Amino acid sequence: MKVVVCVKQIPDPADPGALDPETRTLRRDVKLILDESDSYGVEMALQLVDAAGEGSVHLVSMVPNDEVSGLRTALAMGADSATLVSDEALAGSDALGTSRVLAAAIERTEPDLVLAATESSDGYTGVVPAQVAELLGLPSVTFAKEIAVEGSTATVRRQTESGADLVECPLPAVVSVTAGVVEPRYPSFRGIMQAKNKPVDQLKIADLGIAAERVGWAGAGQEITDVAEAPERAAGEVVVDEGDAHERIVAFLDELKVI
Amino acid sequence: MALDKIWVFCEAGNDGVATITLEMLAKAREVAGTVEVFCGGDGAACAAELGDHGVTAVYATGDLDGRMKGVSVASAVAAAISDGSVAAPDAFLLGTTYDGRDVAARLSVKLDVGVLSNVVDLRLDGDRLVGVEPVFGGTLNVTSRFTGGGPDIWLVRPKSFEPAAVGGSPAEVVDLPVPDLGTTGGAVVRDRFTEESEGPKLDEAAIVVSGGRGLGAAEAYSMIEGLAKQLGAAPGASRAIVDAGWVPYSYQVGQTGKVVKPTVYIACGISGATQHLVGMKGSKNIIAINKDSEAPIFAVADLGIVGDVHKVLPKLTEALEGR
Numbered sequence: 001m002k003v004v005v006c007v008k009q010i011p012d013p014a015d016p017g018a019l020d021p022e023t024r025t026l027r028r029d030v031k032l033i034l035d036e037s038d039s040y041g042v043e044m045a046l047q048l049v050d051a052a053g054e055g056s057v058h059l060v061s062m063v064p065n066d067e068v069s070g071l072r073t074a075l076a077m078g079a080d081s082a083t084l085v086s087d088e089a090l091a092g093s094d095a096l097g098t099s100r101v102l103a104a105a106i107e108r109t110e111p112d113l114v115l116a117a118t119e120s121s122d123g124y125t126g127v128v129p130a131q132v133a134e135l136l137g138l139p140s141v142t143f144a145k146e147i148a149v150e151g152s153t154a155t156v157r158r159q160t161e162s163g164a165d166l167v168e169c170p171l172p173a174v175v176s177v178t179a180g181v182v183e184p185r186y187p188s189f190r191g192i193m194q195a196k197n198k199p200v201d202q203l204k205i206a207d208l209g210i211a212a213e214r215v216g217w218a219g220a221g222q223e224i225t226d227v228a229e230a231p232e233r234a235a236g237e238v239v240v241d242e243g244d245a246h247e248r249i250v251a252f253l254d255e256l257k258v259i
Numbered sequence: 260m261a262l263d264k265i266w267v268f269c270e271a272g273n274d275g276v277a278t279i280t281l282e283m284l285a286k287a288r289e290v291a292g293t294v295e296v297f298c299g300g301d302g303a304a305c306a307a308e309l310g311d312h313g314v315t316a317v318y319a320t321g322d323l324d325g326r327m328k329g330v331s332v333a334s335a336v337a338a339a340i341s342d343g344s345v346a347a348p349d350a351f352l353l354g355t356t357y358d359g360r361d362v363a364a365r366l367s368v369k370l371d372v373g374v375l376s377n378v379v380d381l382r383l384d385g386d387r388l389v390g391v392e393p394v395f396g397g398t399l400n401v402t403s404r405f406t407g408g409g410p411d412i413w414l415v416r417p418k419s420f421e422p423a424a425v426g427g428s429p430a431e432v433v434d435l436p437v438p439d440l441g442t443t444g445g446a447v448v449r450d451r452f453t454e455e456s457e458g459p460k461l462d463e464a465a466i467v468v469s470g471g472r473g474l475g476a477a478e479a480y481s482m483i484e485g486l487a488k489q490l491g492a493a494p495g496a497s498r499a500i501v502d503a504g505w506v507p508y509s510y511q512v513g514q515t516g517k518v519v520k521p522t523v524y525i526a527c528g529i530s531g532a533t534q535h536l537v538g539m540k541g542s543k544n545i546i547a548i549n550k551d552s553e554a555p556i557f558a559v560a561d562l563g564i565v566g567d568v569h570k571v572l573p574k575l576t577e578a579l580e581g582r
Contacts, residue, residue: 013534017395024401026394036502037515094373095364121534124514125376126355127414130329130364139330139445143357145508156446159508160357162272163454167327169446178508179515180501221373221407225389230400233540233559238552241566246575249525249546252562256544258466258523259490259582 001055001149003045004106005079006116006132007038009063009070013121023092023217024224026122032063034070037117039077039184040177045115046078047182048149055112056080060105062098064091064216068200075195076187082200083109089205092217095123099131101215104208107136113154114174118143133174140174141167145181260386264346265291268332268353268362269298269305269317276308278463279354281422283415284312287352288425290383295348295430297336299328299358302432310429312422318345318435325448329361331437337369338438345435350388350411352381363412365443375403376414377514388413396514396533397540417462418520418541454509457488461510464493467521469512469539471497473528473549473568477505482572483527489579495519497529513538528568531556548572 009032011017020027042057049055059074059082071082083105090101106114114133119126133140143159149171156175158165169175187195205215213219239248253259265287270277280296287294295316296309302319309317318339323331339345351366353359355377367374378390389404390413405411461467468490470483480500487494495517496510512519513535524542529535531547531554539545540559547560548571557563564571 013532017533019394019399095376096367096373099368119515121515125374125414126360127364127367127374127376130361131368134330134333134365134368134443137442139327139443140361141327141446142329142361143508155449158357160451161270161277163452165448166450166452167446168449173446179498180504180508183504222375222403222405224401224403225384226400226402228400228402230393230397235558236561236563238557238560238563238565240552241564241571243570245548245564245566245571246578249562249564249571249575250578252544252546253490253523256523259579 001049001052001113002058002109002111003048003055004058004060004109004111004114005038005041005045005074006102006114007042007059007061007071007074008035008120009033009061009067010035010120010122019227024227025092028064032067032070034073035117035121037119037121037179038074040179040182041115041117042074042077042079043182043184044147044177048113048147052149058082058109058111060102060109062086062090062101064088066202071200072195073187075198076191077185078191081198083203084200085203085205085208087205089212089216092220093215094220094222095125095127096131097215097219099128099135100210101205101208102128103132103135104210105203106132112171113149114172116174116176118176118178129174129176136174138172138174139169141169142176144175144177147175147177261383262291262349262386262388264293264295264348266348266351267294267296268351268359269296269309270354270356270358271298271300271305276305277354278422279356279417281312282417282420283352283354284314285423286381286420288313290381290388291349297332297435299323299332306429306432310427311424313425313427314430316433317430318433320435320437323437326437326440326444327361327446328358329365330440330443332362333365333369334440335435335437336366339435347410349409350413352413352415355414355416359414363414367412370410372407372410372412373405374412374414375405377416378413379416379419381413393537396536416518418518458491459493461493461495461512462517462519465521466490466492466523466525467495467512467519468492468525468527469495469497469529470500470527471529472499473530474500475569479569480505482568482576486572486576489576497535526556527572529556530554531559
């Protein structure tokens, strides 16, 4: 079974982000790391291949520069290989531009199953997995809490507003996984050493037959017209607990007449 | 100048039209002359309530027989526009929900137009909509617009607008047939499970009690549940403890989870990462309990307690007993 996992390298969410003053989008010319949301897809893929007893896990990612450190993290977890579409023309891509590139890169690998996070931690548009599925002409199941594969069918437990749906889906298919559904493994020292020699196929968008005007700023079909500071919420009273802080909370709830 | 026509994606449950749909309808009426909805399911059941909220027509696929809503509804809309049976609206509004995102994503590919996600406000700028998206935990508001030919597709965050009934007559129900989905339609729902949750829903509760990594261990989440029960509140969680598997994704408050705006939000052991703040900053009153006096959550709290949740919460729950 061949599983492709879409992964994104993003600025470390622990560092304060900044907007590029010129483009007014998130600055990405900082150190990029593997989006933690994607580690669940990688782990899920590794477990599914394990359960199937055969197969491989291939990563697909895109960046406007040559950054690979986030990919190495996923390779160190155990993924076998990666395709990185690395092209300056990709800067400023919206969700649809991103999906065009990922879909074209995925198509070349002829996967049985494509996994992705439900959304990235930086852009969080939440539409890329289903866009990729539509571009590939595949069925999709988003917000998966559990996935099992039996022959050429995936059974997916999908999060819904009121609970969960049990969805049966023929492969190949695109499935997006919610965070927390599996425990991503930490890369072992051996894994980290091996990751350095795993194949990372670097492509330009021209290699995928994608025109520059379909991606990046040119393909986004949207513009930012204004960036403004949001009104600040004023901080209130701060009390250091001396063993009686709960009384202050009770009094506050009393004032609000909610108890 | 108002838009001619907006289509709002209608979601409905056993208790009628979803709140997110009614919220979007209120905004749509402000900016467009005609407001219609499209839905995957039975339109007749919602026609009266939708009409009451100013909707003139509901385009409905009828029962989907287990097929996925995203691909079915998007394909039906694209087919209707392409065969000329329906004139494309100026804009589509869909909620940032499980199905709303799927429909928007599939529709954007079919119509070859972009999607702008996570907007919390929409307004007219000339003859086109602009949308506002909060970034960096809501400290900055980014306003964007589409530059292509349209129609525009907007994904709207829940709780962005106030629903308002206007007392219209029932909406006309129009059939929106789902075309042959081919290979895209393979996924089928075999069974549905309803999570039995006691007490109010997270995004509707007057009080929300949320726990974060400061709880230390999954078992300690029972303190959150205990306090929530005592207050008639909904229990919530930060992304950190959802990612750690302590509680399900449906508990998550924040950028990637639910947006809540309760009367009181009680953040316990939550540092206040931007990811979390964006989901709860709109609460009317915020109480925060955290060991670290430098935690960013205190910057938005009306009442901040610098203390150990393991000490404060049991006493608080006990003090509330019998009240």
